[in-house]
Amino acid sequence: MGYKQYILVCGGTACESNQGIALFNALKSAVISNGLVNDVQVVRTGCLGFCEKGPIVKILPQDTFYVEVKPEDAETIVKEHIVKGRVVSRLLYDKKQSQINVGIEGIDFYQKQFRIVLRNCGVIDPDKIDEYIARDGYKALEKVLFTMKPQEVVDEVSKSGLRGRGGAGFPTGKKWSFAAAQPAGQKYMVCNADEGDPGAYMDRSTLEGDPHSVLEAMTIAGYAIGADKGFIYIRAEYPLAIQRLETAIAQSREYGLLGKDILGSGFSFEIEIRLGAGAFVCGEETALLASIEGKRGMPKPRPPFPAVKGLWGCPTVINNVETLANIPVILTKGGLWFSKIGTATSKGTKVFALTGKINNSGLIEVPMGTTLREIIFDIGGGIRNGKAFKAAQTGGPSGGMIPPQFLDTPIDYENLGKIGSIMGSGGLIVMDEDDCIPNIAKFYLDFTVDESCGKCAPCRIGGRKLLDYLKKICNGDGTNADIENMQEISEAMARASLCGLGQTASNPVKSSLRYFMDEYKEHIDEKKCRAGKCKNLLRYTIDAAKCVGCTACARVCPANAIAGERKQPHVIDKTKCIKCGQCFEVCKFHAVNRA
Amino acid sequence: MAKLTLNDLRKLRDEKQKTMAKRDPSHKDAQIIVGMGTCGIAAGAKETFNAIIDELDAKGITHVLVRQTGCMGLCHSEPTVEVIAPNMPVVIYGNVDAETGRQIVHAHIIGKTLVDNHICDKPAMDIVR
Ligand SMILES: Cc1cc2nc3c(=O)[nH]c(=O)nc-3n(C[C@H](O)[C@H](O)[C@H](O)COP(=O)(O)O)c2cc1C
Ligand code: SF4
Ligand code: SF4
Ligand code: FES
Numbered sequence A: 001m002g003y004k005q006y007i008l009v010c011g012g013t014a015c016e017s018n019q020g021i022a023l024f025n026a027l028k029s030a031v032i033s034n035g036l037v038n039d040v041q042v043v044r045t046g047c048l049g050f051c052e053k054g055p056i057v058k059i060l061p062q063d064t065f066y067v068e069v070k071p072e073d074a075e076t077i078v079k080e081h082i083v084k085g086r087v088v089s090r091l092l093y094d095k096k097q098s099q100i101n102v103g104i105e106g107i108d109f110y111q112k113q114f115r116i117v118l119r120n121c122g123v124i125d126p127d128k129i130d131e132y133i134a135r136d137g138y139k140a141l142e143k144v145l146f147t148m149k150p151q152e153v154v155d156e157v158s159k160s161g162l163r164g165r166g167g168a169g170f171p172t173g174k175k176w177s178f179a180a181a182q183p184a185g186q187k188y189m190v191c192n193a194d195e196g197d198p199g200a201y202m203d204r205s206t207l208e209g210d211p212h213s214v215l216e217a218m219t220i221a222g223y224a225i226g227a228d229k230g231f232i233y234i235r236a237e238y239p240l241a242i243q244r245l246e247t248a249i250a251q252s253r254e255y256g257l258l259g260k261d262i263l264g265s266g267f268s269f270e271i272e273i274r275l276g277a278g279a280f281v282c283g284e285e286t287a288l289l290a291s292i293e294g295k296r297g298m299p300k301p302r303p304p305f306p307a308v309k310g311l312w313g314c315p316t317v318i319n320n321v322e323t324l325a326n327i328p329v330i331l332t333k334g335g336l337w338f339s340k341i342g343t344a345t346s347k348g349t350k351v352f353a354l355t356g357k358i359n360n361s362g363l364i365e366v367p368m369g370t371t372l373r374e375i376i377f378d379i380g381g382g383i384r385n386g387k388a389f390k391a392a393q394t395g396g397p398s399g400g401m402i403p404p405q406f407l408d409t410p411i412d413y414e415n416l417g418k419i420g421s422i423m424g425s426g427g428l429i430v431m432d433e434d435d436c437i438p439n440i441a442k443f444y445l446d447f448t449v450d451e452s453c454g455k456c457a458p459c460r461i462g463g464r465k466l467l468d469y470l471k472k473i474c475n476g477d478g479t480n481a482d483i484e485n486m487q488e489i490s491e492a493m494a495r496a497s498l499c500g501l502g503q504t505a506s507n508p509v510k511s512s513l514r515y516f517m518d519e520y521k522e523h524i525d526e527k528k529c530r531a532g533k534c535k536n537l538l539r540y541t542i543d544a545a546k547c548v549g550c551t552a553c554a555r556v557c558p559a560n561a562i563a564g565e566r567k568q569p570h571v572i573d574k575t576k577c578i579k580c581g582q583c584f585e586v587c588k589f590h591a592v593n594r595a
Numbered sequence B: 001m002a003k004l005t006l007n008d009l010r011k012l013r014d015e016k017q018k019t020m021a022k023r024d025p026s027h028k029d030a031q032i033i034v035g036m037g038t039c040g041i042a043a044g045a046k047e048t049f050n051a052i053i054d055e056l057d058a059k060g061i062t063h064v065l066v067r068q069t070g071c072m073g074l075c076h077s078e079p080t081v082e083v084i085a086p087n088m089p090v091v092i093y094g095n096v097d098a099e100t101g102r103q104i105v106h107a108h109i110i111g112k113t114l115v116d117n118h119i120c121d122k123p124a125m126d127i128v129r
Helices: A013-033 A073-084 A129-134 A139-147 A150-160 A172-181 A202-209 A211-225 A239-255 A285-292 A321-333 A335-339 A372-379 A413-418 A437-451 A457-474 A480-496 A500-504 A507-515 A517-526 A552-556 A582-586 B006-022 B038-042 B045-058 B098-110
Strands: A005-010 A040-045 A057-060 A064-066 A188-193 A229-235 A270-276 A316-320 A349-356 A362-367 A389-394 A427-432 A540-542 A592-594 B030-035 B064-069 B081-084 B091-093
Touching: A005 A013, A005 A073, A013 A040, A013 A073, A057 A073, A064 A073, A129 A211, A129 A239, A129 B006, A139 A211, A139 A321, A139 B006, A150 A172, A150 A211, A150 A321, A150 A335, A172 A211, A172 A316, A188 A202, A188 A211, A188 A285, A188 A321, A202 A211, A202 A239, A202 A321, A202 A349, A202 B038, A211 A229, A211 A239, A211 A270, A211 A316, A211 A321, A229 A239, A229 A285, A239 A270, A239 B038, A270 A285, A285 A316, A316 A321, A321 A335, A349 A372, A362 A372, A372 A389, A389 A437, A437 A457, A437 A507, A437 A517, A457 A480, A457 A500, A457 A517, A480 A500, A480 A507, A480 A517, A507 A517, A540 A582, A552 A582, A582 A592, B030 B045, B030 B098, B038 B045, B045 B064, B045 B098, B081 B098, B091 B098
Parallel strands: A005 A040, A188 A229, A188 A316, A229 A270, A349 A427, B030 B064
Antiparallel strands: A005 A057, A057 A064, A349 A362, A389 A427, A540 A592, B030 B081, B081 B091
């Protein structure tokens, strides 16, 4: 018993509907006719994420990945690949189609993902420090403590080109060098694990899956800048991540990888966890520091920057979880290695939490410079139910909506800025034709207005005003003057707000006005919502020519707004209709119109 | 465990690397690894984990180690389970409820055949190590 090879055939919806079943059967018969039933198993898989190039066939254990395979190819695959061991090159995925710059030689893969931050997530048991150590964990710390001077550590990080993954993209090496340059004395290292962007969970997953990578990085940073104390600021809603961090900290202390005289090097470092109440603004660095100090989490004007005057007035470096998770790898593999991955200005990889109208939602890590198209269609498996892509939002409530014309733009800090969005922390929400743009902008403004701390007027008042205009437009009461006002307010907020929350809160509005003006215009001039999301703008009517009088709509209507005899065309009473849309859903004859 | 010196740490790493490479902690030659991040647990990973352990017990199988790990990134297919068995390719199964977990024990571990309709692609090559 035991097969020698396995032919995996994608059984995901996209591949199956593209002759996938015929292909599966053809492969099975080819295996039988070639007398290989005892040597080869043909198996169906779930979606392999490459739906655009389906149907997909993968051969194990060789890991050969064939794309756009037709039933006629089955015989060739079995005769050539299985029997003779010769790869069928015409069916291979053509790597040249991908423009990703991974810059590292000797790596040959069809996959678009490239895991540095998530290197141990899903591989090790996060509760076992030994497994982290076996995967070269604490090797960077070893190297740093025993072979490098603090300045050399800072230089190596600078050389890597790593930039902050918490939103602003500030060069990490530079930030460290500011704090390192401050006179010796009490300094602090803080990890920002607040992750307030709705739809983002990269940092949570990293901490849950690989907590030691962050502890190791913080200790290295402490050594580099001359800090002996670190804080991890994490929201209380992340109980599992907190629990795993606590376990990890206890284990590191036991091993002497945290605490006094680490590994006998003479360097001491301690880490404490501080819980946040989950306010979005507490993720902003100055508000976060205030919160750790036990004060109300409100932003302060900068300068002074935390690297000069931070926690309790001492030099403090604040880094995001993902930024930190890169550090051990940069130090073991070298800054140069890291700097070869990505684009000219943005090095390394980025983790995204892919959600929304996408087939394969999940956590992905791709080299900087990967395009939205590759992320959405080659990794994410495309848009759900074969609908059309409308926009993608990066950066959560601080980001902008990216329209289809930029699907092929390589993603990095600069390019996203140019097209009116931001990298943000890594939430990536995909919208399809059924999403209403003004409505989504309203959702984000609703969030930021709620989360504004109220300290400064541009954010507090401007945000509220923008939200009011958006509500008005979605209700069908918008005017063209509203659009102009929104544009002005957006600019003012971006310029005059005190912190990043207010400065970026208008991005969803600005970007959507820039790329989706036609949808705003439709709402205002034609009182029409093409996505059918703005209730007030909808009219339900029944097409008498199509209605067969099945009574399904009348039975489902909660407002008793539909009248009509059996087998006679039905009619909706506009005055009674509450626009719930149930008749539209239930009619099998597409006789109910929504406009 | 007492505090480590540099040499202790290196020795520990070497030892652990060997056992992990052999994939043979305490005479077990196969592993079933269940993704237990927040998304996995929300999707029922704990039930799956328990079902697998119970089924292995019921069948008197002692050579399989059941482990937990963090999120593999395949949130659309949680719970996810990775199976490493001798002379078989390493595979990740998605949407593994308790029943599928038991099926993995029967088909994959005992029967040495892959379970239909649940295989997912490994998200990426292991480049950093
Ligand atoms: C409103 C607001 C919320 C923020 N939330 C977070 C957050 O949740 N996590 C984070 O790492 N950075 C957040 N930031 C960015 C931080 O202020 C800071 O730039 C970052 O933690 C620095 O780390 P980095 O250089 O490693 O990116 C937020 C900024 C603003 C203005
Ligand atoms: S911009 Fe908004 S959140 Fe930031 S300080 Fe001003 S009111 Fe508070
Ligand atoms: S939309 Fe709802 S309330 Fe209006 S007619 Fe249809 S079922 Fe009745
Ligand atoms: S359905 Fe086959 S790759 Fe997605």
